[in-house]
Amino acid sequence: MGRYVTATNLSRRVRAFTAIATSALLLAACGGAPDRDSSDLKDEFSNTIKLASDYDPNGHFAYSYSVMTPGWDPIESVSGYDFVTLAPVYDRLVFNAPDGSVQPMLATDWESADDGKALVFTLRKDVTFSDGTPFNAEAVKINLDRARGEGSRIATEIEQLDAVEVVDGYTVKLVADTGVGALLGALAQRPGMMASPAAIAGGTLKSQPVGAGAYTLTGFTSGDKASYAKREGYWEPDAQRVATMEIKLITDDQTRLNALKSGDIDGAVMRPEQVKSAVKDGLKVTATPSVVFMYLTVNSAKAPFDNPKVLEALNYAIDREAIGNGYFEGMCVPQIQPWPESSFAYSEEIGNGLDVWPHDPKKAKQLFEEAGVGKGFDLPTVTTNVTYTVQLSEVLQEMLAEVGVKMTIEQVPTPQVIEAFSVSKTVAGNVNPYSGSSDPHGVASRHLMPGSIYSVGNPVAQSTLDLAVEAATPIDPEKRTPIYAKMMQDMVDNPNHLLPICQLHVISVFNDSVSGFGLSPSGFPDLRGVAVS
Incomplete structure (x- = not known):
């Protein structure tokens, strides 16, 4: 069961928020000096920690995150944030570097083919899965056919993939008549995770993951923690700078910070309002702008959200500046x-x-x-039971109450968000962060395209869909830019169910012993190569 929040049980802190944030904005508008401790925070931190020369290769690293995968089969993953716990076990074909570029991983090179309707990948030859099964082109075909096939929860993230062809033992061709430009970025995420064909055939991946990653899973308690140990003979030893690793689930932001301060963990995901406390205590803060945006999305098949005027009105009802510059202390850029x-x-x-x-x-x-609907209406809403999403929901609840919308909030674990909003459709609203591909097409494949996991109501304008497909096709980003500009204008002209609020800076904080960490704009902390002294 989820916990419900209604307008009558809002905390005093949240009731005061809008007034405080609005006052800050008024001061800025009147020429008052900006508060360096809030809106300028985003410019003060690096997204990397340089590797220390004295790191301990036999060390243990413990990290806490606010989301944990409920199972270990990548195609059954319900949230992009499952990436954090899956990644130590599953290498991808490519990966997102801290500078935002896509770099080789299990694929060493790639090139366009068939007049831009295919990508040809050259694969590493020195790789095996942790069960000894060879990694090769046939393994890639088995994994990608499975990821795009029936029963896959991540199929829409590579919906443009039409066929996977084995050229030779270590060359594979991915055919996509449209959307090939967006395909590469998607393969740095869950769709690109490679599992052992033998383990796939055995049907044991959900509880016994077998990947080509730097670590193997040694223990797992659902809803608590995952433990890992480094693999012998892994192809890139620099990715294994600790002997063992542990990822702990702590959904409460303050509890996570307290665990870091007390030494129970070495690093953790953090929220903007905790940064000043972390700095004061001498912790290492990493932060970066990201593709993650906070949003409210609604089921446009349910009245009154099937009315475009209602969708447009909701956009006017949200004070994005108060949220981005107030609640998120300048570390979530307000924008539509x-x-x-x-x-x-x-x-x-x-x-x-x-x-x-x-x-x-x-x-x-x-x-x-x-x-x-001038007399008001109800908006039953679901959010993940993580502190910052619950608090954001409460802030939105207060803002919408101003215009007659009675928003109730159900707090549940991530898998139950999908169940409530997308499957059983017991709620009409969903407040959460974006967790799709770092390629711009990820927004369409996760939120806009028919059949996508969060597009559960009436279809968005066909003109928007057509532009989304067109924008995803060129491989050259410069050719995609003007198409996305048209698509954004079309979404303004035809408001849909997805209401972006602000673009989040992601933050991870560490104690003094940690080095060798890089935070990529994908929004998902990748612990590959992290070290402790």
């Missing part, structure tokens, strides 16, 4: 676009879009009246 400013998909013409959909409760109420 689902892509960061650093992305080639970002529309320079629209920019943050706060002039398109400013916070305007009066305009929201007017649109509700025109839609025939």
